[in-house]
Amino acid sequence: MTGALCRSDLARGRAKMLSHFEVMEDECIGCALCKERAPENFEIVEGRAVARVTSQPSGREEEEACLEAAEFCPIGALSVTAPQESDEYSLEAAVAATASP
């Protein structure tokens, strides 16, 4: 791959290096502990006792907060998918592809 690395390539690569979070709605009791620990990433759906992911973590700090939220969820209703480091869109791969010879 050649050519300049654009912002979307970097963002996509960075996102692939971070854990991915989902709320298992059938199990969630809407206690809001996840929102307290990671307010940038979770919210309680208005009118329902269930959390939802508002955005996946955009950096290590948010990822740490989300991991802590998953760890402290009282019923384990947050699923975590590990980063896909070998993915073709990884940040390292994207940067390496644009490096000068």
Ligand code: SF4
């Ligand atoms: S901490 Fe767990 S049970 Fe509580 S609102 Fe968040 S996902 Fe639902």
